[in-house]
Amino acid sequence: MRRMLLIAAAAALVWGIAGAAGAALVDPYDIYERHMESVGGIEAVRAETTLYFEAEIDVSGTKGSIKHWAAPGGRNRVEVDLGIFQQVQGSDGEVLWSVDPNGKLQFARDDASLTRAELERRMQRLEHLDRDSEVFTLELDGLAPVGDRKAYVVRIINGLNDDVTMDYFDTKTFEHLKRVASVGQTEEIVLLSDFREAGGLVRAHRHDVTIAPIGQKHTVTMKLFRSNEAIDPSLFDPPEDDARDFAFVEGESAEGIPMRFIEGHVYLEVAIGGEPRLWVLDTGASMSVVDTGFAEELGLEPEGDMKGAGAGNAVDVSFAALPPFEVPGIRFESQMVAVIDVSELFRRTTDIDVVGILGYDFLSRFVTRIDYANETLSFYLPDVFAYEGDGVSLDAPLRHHIFTVPASVDGEHSGMWVLDVGASGISFHYPYAKEHGIVDLDGVEHVGFGAGGRLEGKGAEFETIEVGGYVVPDPVIGFPMAPVAGAFGATDELGNLGSTLFRHFVLYLDYDEQRVIFEEGDDFGTVFPRDGGGVQFWRPEEEIEVLFVSPGTPAESAGFREGDVLRTVNGVDVGEFGNLRDLREILRDPPGTTHTFGVERDGSAETIALTLAELF
Numbered sequence: 001m002r003r004m005l006l007i008a009a010a011a012a013l014v015w016g017i018a019g020a021a022g023a024a025l026v027d028p029y030d031i032y033e034r035h036m037e038s039v040g041g042i043e044a045v046r047a048e049t050t051l052y053f054e055a056e057i058d059v060s061g062t063k064g065s066i067k068h069w070a071a072p073g074g075r076n077r078v079e080v081d082l083g084i085f086q087q088v089q090g091s092d093g094e095v096l097w098s099v100d101p102n103g104k105l106q107f108a109r110d111d112a113s114l115t116r117a118e119l120e121r122r123m124q125r126l127e128h129l130d131r132d133s134e135v136f137t138l139e140l141d142g143l144a145p146v147g148d149r150k151a152y153v154v155r156i157i158n159g160l161n162d163d164v165t166m167d168y169f170d171t172k173t174f175e176h177l178k179r180v181a182s183v184g185q186t187e188e189i190v191l192l193s194d195f196r197e198a199g200g201l202v203r204a205h206r207h208d209v210t211i212a213p214i215g216q217k218h219t220v221t222m223k224l225f226r227s228n229e230a231i232d233p234s235l236f237d238p239p240e241d242d243a244r245d246f247a248f249v250e251g252e253s254a255e256g257i258p259m260r261f262i263e264g265h266v267y268l269e270v271a272i273g274g275e276p277r278l279w280v281l282d283t284g285a286s287m288s289v290v291d292t293g294f295a296e297e298l299g300l301e302p303e304g305d306m307k308g309a310g311a312g313n314a315v316d317v318s319f320a321a322l323p324p325f326e327v328p329g330i331r332f333e334s335q336m337v338a339v340i341d342v343s344e345l346f347r348r349t350t351d352i353d354v355v356g357i358l359g360y361d362f363l364s365r366f367v368t369r370i371d372y373a374n375e376t377l378s379f380y381l382p383d384v385f386a387y388e389g390d391g392v393s394l395d396a397p398l399r400h401h402i403f404t405v406p407a408s409v410d411g412e413h414s415g416m417w418v419l420d421v422g423a424s425g426i427s428f429h430y431p432y433a434k435e436h437g438i439v440d441l442d443g444v445e446h447v448g449f450g451a452g453g454r455l456e457g458k459g460a461e462f463e464t465i466e467v468g469g470y471v472v473p474d475p476v477i478g479f480p481m482a483p484v485a486g487a488f489g490a491t492d493e494l495g496n497l498g499s500t501l502f503r504h505f506v507l508y509l510d511y512d513e514q515r516v517i518f519e520e521g522d523d524f525g526t527v528f529p530r531d532g533g534g535v536q537f538w539r540p541e542e543e544i545e546v547l548f549v550s551p552g553t554p555a556e557s558a559g560f561r562e563g564d565v566l567r568t569v570n571g572v573d574v575g576e577f578g579n580l581r582d583l584r585e586i587l588r589d590p591p592g593t594t595h596t597f598g599v600e601r602d603g604s605a606e607t608i609a610l611t612l613a614e615l616f
Contacts, residue, residue, distance in 0.1 A: 264424025
């Protein structure tokens with residue numbers, strides 16, 4: 001959301017309508033020169049030292065406003081107000097900062113964001129039009145239609161990252177009709193129209209924006225331009241005040257809070273109106289989430305209709321004001337949260353009643369200690385926290401409010417990884433897995449679920465994974481088998497680190513300092529049992545069914561089929577045997593163990609003997 005609005009805003013700064021027709025051009029720099037002449041001349045563009053504009057924005061029917069200030073040196077400020085959702089972002093030319101809908105101030109320190117800010121500063125100086133630029137190169141990419149018009153396509157590439165921009169200019173009028181910006185895994189498509197003079201230059205007053213692959217669309221309509229007016233420099237500085245929407249019940253910490261670590265997820269009780277319910281703790285959630293059904297139960301009225309990136313696909317998101325809530329030892333004021341269908345996902349796959357996800361809006365207020373082996377959480381006030389243990393502190397720059405840390409698999413696949421406490425396993429992102437041949441490895445196929453729905457993947461065993469100097473042997477690491485639209489399609493990181501790694505440690509999550517501390521936990525070095533069957537169960541409605549049978553595994557050999565309805569386990573009625581978690585436990589029994597399952601298939605009873613084996 002943050003990036004798509006900035007791209008739309010940036011597109012308004014220069015591009016407009018050109019004048020006379022001319023002969024076909026083959027030099028991309030000449031095409032840009034003709035465009036600049038039509039806008040008002042490159043000298044007039046260079047003479048624009050400051051710019052302020054206001055615009056209306058319509059995001060799937062949710063209407064709001066944008067205010068944008070820009071000054072030399074990459075200084076800028078953008079304010080977005082969609083009523084229920086408000087956000088501010090800026091730069092003083094050196095420091096990138098943002099304030100989220102709940103008032104939390106955050107600074108961008110990750111390499112990807114800093115590099116893109118540097119590219120924006122250079123483009124603001126029109127360095128991309130310099131034939132001798134050491135960073136930018138323009139290439140003519142041929143002709144292409146834009147609606148019923150024909151356009152030159154000019155590709156802008158740079159030497160700092162893999163981002164690519166494609167600009168489309170009308171072959172007769174040289175209007176700048178379209179811009180396609182490939183930024184990481186995201187493609188932002190901007191159609192420009194309604195060209196009129198404003199502030200001494202001809203500008204596009206309407207931008208129709210599509211964010212691929214999640215499919216978010218919005219329209220920006222310019223209402224006011226002001227050029228070369230004085231702007232108070234302090235406007236570009238980050239705010240001095242930060243969010244303080246919580247209070248500890250006693251002192252400056254809450255320690256030893258019980259949690260439940262089940263099937264790779266951390267669960268915590270959250271009380272609203274004195275009634276505790278289970279929520280999931282998730283560093284991979286860039287905003288806290290309440291389930292749609294629970295929001296209705298609370299009488300909340302969600303607003304907005306936007307798209308977000310789930311694990312494997314896009315997800316529909318609206319927003320609501322969560323009432324004041326409590327976790328043991330901490331009281332929170334009302335917060336803005338995303339509203340997404342999450343309860344059914346957990347019910348179907350874990351038999352656990354989950355009503356929300358505590359993400360960045362909760363965790364960013366504290367230094368959080370997660371002790372996986374002893375199943376406890378502690379929260380500390382960042383201003384007074386001082387670490388005194390013997391763990392390893394890693395710089396963990398936040399990207400879209402999510403930690404990234406350096407890690408290495410087999411000493412070969414080294415780089416930045418997303419630190420995702422909400423993920424049960426370790427996974428390569430598809431672009432990296434594809435580029436490095438990982439998708440072609442032998443492994444065990446599986447299906448997973450996230451906020452974006454079902455995700456098909458495969459898991460393979462590697463020799464080691466190393467983080468902070470700690471080495472964990474024989475990790476099983478998953479990867480999507482095909483391109484995905486969600487977080488697992490990201491290109492700026494190698495993949496996601498999840499709880500199959502973290503359960504060896506005690507983790508300290510420090511958002512203010514953007515660092516993560518790894519400390520050996522009581523389970524460090526423990527060899528945890530793995531699935532030896534190759535069959536996945538779920539509860540789509542009331543009954544437990546076979547969700548997926550991995551090819552080439554004992555489950556396939558034994559005769560399981562997707563859709564089989566489970567009736568008995570080792571002669572015990574499934575209702576008396578237990579739940580989905582109990583089923584997964586017996587599938588982790590030692591290799592050679594045989595379990596007998598009674599299933600119903602197409603109205604007939606079948607008995608299946610499953611002998612477990614080592615799958616990796």
